[in-house]
Amino acid sequence: MKDEYRMMNTTYCVLKTENRKLFMTKFGNLQSAICNLQFAILPLVIFSASSVFAHQMDVFAKVEGKTIQGKANYHDGTPVKNGMVKAFDPFGTVIGETMTDNVGKFSLEAQFHCNYRLLVDAGDGHGAEYTIPAVMLPADLPQLDPSNASTDLAHSHDDSMVSHSHEHVEDVSMADTQHDHALIEDIHADVDLLQERLVEYEQRIRFRDILGGIGFIVGLVGVAYGYYYRGLLKKTTQLIK
Amino acid sequence: MHIYEGVLSATPQGQEILIAGALAAAAGTAIGLRKLNPERLPQVGLLSATFFVTSLIHVPLGPSSVHLILSGLLGLILGWSAFPAILIALILQAVLFSMGGLTALGINTIIMAAPAVICYYLFRRAVAVDNEWFVFGVGFASGATALILGALFTTGVLLAAGKEFTTLAPLIFAVHLPSAVIEGFVTGSVVVLIRKVRPELLDAPRLEPAFERGTQN
Numbered sequence: 001m002k003d004e005y006r007m008m009n010t011t012y013c014v015l016k017t018e019n020r021k022l023f024m025t026k027f028g029n030l031q032s033a034i035c036n037l038q039f040a041i042l043p044l045v046i047f048s049a050s051s052v053f054a055h056q057m058d059v060f061a062k063v064e065g066k067t068i069q070g071k072a073n074y075h076d077g078t079p080v081k082n083g084m085v086k087a088f089d090p091f092g093t094v095i096g097e098t099m100t101d102n103v104g105k106f107s108l109e110a111q112f113h114c115n116y117r118l119l120v121d122a123g124d125g126h127g128a129e130y131t132i133p134a135v136m137l138p139a140d141l142p143q144l145d146p147s148n149a150s151t152d153l154a155h156s157h158d159d160s161m162v163s164h165s166h167e168h169v170e171d172v173s174m175a176d177t178q179h180d181h182a183l184i185e186d187i188h189a190d191v192d193l194l195q196e197r198l199v200e201y202e203q204r205i206r207f208r209d210i211l212g213g214i215g216f217i218v219g220l221v222g223v224a225y226g227y228y229y230r231g232l233l234k235k236t237t238q239l240i241k
Numbered sequence: 242m243h244i245y246e247g248v249l250s251a252t253p254q255g256q257e258i259l260i261a262g263a264l265a266a267a268a269g270t271a272i273g274l275r276k277l278n279p280e281r282l283p284q285v286g287l288l289s290a291t292f293f294v295t296s297l298i299h300v301p302l303g304p305s306s307v308h309l310i311l312s313g314l315l316g317l318i319l320g321w322s323a324f325p326a327i328l329i330a331l332i333l334q335a336v337l338f339s340m341g342g343l344t345a346l347g348i349n350t351i352i353m354a355a356p357a358v359i360c361y362y363l364f365r366r367a368v369a370v371d372n373e374w375f376v377f378g379v380g381f382a383s384g385a386t387a388l389i390l391g392a393l394f395t396t397g398v399l400l401a402a403g404k405e406f407t408t409l410a411p412l413i414f415a416v417h418l419p420s421a422v423i424e425g426f427v428t429g430s431v432v433v434l435i436r437k438v439r440p441e442l443l444d445a446p447r448l449e450p451a452f453e454r455g456t457q458n
Contacts, residue, residue, distance in 0.1 A: 204298075209337040213293050214290045218286060218290070221282050225283075
């Protein structure tokens with residue numbers, strides 16, 4: 001009897017364990033299914049998140065001495081953090097690389113006297129570019145030689161420093177006026193951009209204000225209604241009493 | 242149509258007008274609130290919002306731009322309650338869009354709400370007539386009259402405040418005529434629609450479409 005009981009108990013235990021195993025596998029399946037689902041959803045979420053935050057980007061850069069300083073922002077003012085900044089010469093060769101910092105700023109030493117096309121890649125499919133015209137860069141920088149541009153940076157830099165520094169002396173005043181003109185044009189372009197942005201912003205605010213005004217009126221009607229019905233309710237309760 | 246802040250406060254007469262306008266607007270609003278049936282509160286709110294929004298939509302017309310005011314429509318539907326509705330909308334316009342101004346609020350309310358009330362007394366019976374074209378005509382007349390009255394009031398107020406005008410009174414009419422026509426058409430169409438869909442808004446019987454009446458008879 002005892003044995004029988006023990007056997008039964010064992011079978012029960014076995015059954016229980018198997019059940020649990022079954023349950024576990026089922027649960028495991030469920031869990032893995034959830035996991036799979038999560039993995040399936042994750043890209044969707046990320047994709048939608050990136051499309052939600054898919055702001056356009058802006059890059060501004062200026063030259064100070066031989067350093068190109070710039071800032072990359074999304075349209076809403078959020079800085080582009082750790083974005084890859086690549087500088088291209090007019091021939092499409094990479095002539096400089098850096099990263100944006102936590103506030104979206106970056107700086108890059110100019111190596112050549114040529115147009116610098118800066119490409120900022122935020123890494124999430126967003127990019128923007130900005131070109132610094134050669135006239136904005138100091139004239140004593142070496143001219144770009146496409147043949148050795150990417151091969152021997154330092155060498156060409158030193159060489160041209162020596163060879164061009166004397167030749168450019170008489171051109172300095174000319175280059176300065178050009179530089180000023182370019183700077184003024186640049187400022188004009190920036191101001192135009194700011195004005196456009198301001199108009200856009202004003203329109204957005206206007207739309208919000210219209211909605212806000214309508215909301216205010218609806219709220220006011222609600223308050224008036226509530227006030228009226230509270231009075232009505234008091235009167236009714238007094239009547240009932 | 243809005244009188245802007247600072248236009249009237251420059252002269253002593255202007256200041257008097259501002260104060261008188263504020264008092265008159267307060268009185269009108271008090272009457273409007275007293276006469277307001279609480280059941281009609283949502284309508285007042287809705288029309289206030291309509292007035293608020295339509296004044297902001299400028300449609301280019303010729304050399305200048307016009308915007309709807311719809312004070313004739315407000316008057317026909319709300320009667321004296323057009324005063325609080327217009328006052329609220331004007332406060333919002335002044336605060337959010339710097340249209341008019343807080344000191345000129347009273348006189349602006351009078352300029353736009355008084356024609357509405359006048360139209361209410363002029364046309365409220367006529368609008369209940371059971372003829373679609375007649376109702377449209379009444380709506381047209383109401384919209385146009387309210388706008389021209391508003392323009393007249395504005396001119397009168399500015400004249401009384403000692404403003405000198407280079408343009409003459411007929412010219413002011415000419416300037417406001419296109420807006421009055423547009424306002425008339427919009428008000429007429431809206432009134433006809435209301436008579437067909439929600440006639441109780443105008444305290445009038447439902448306007449049956451012509452073909453239905455034909456089949457009934």
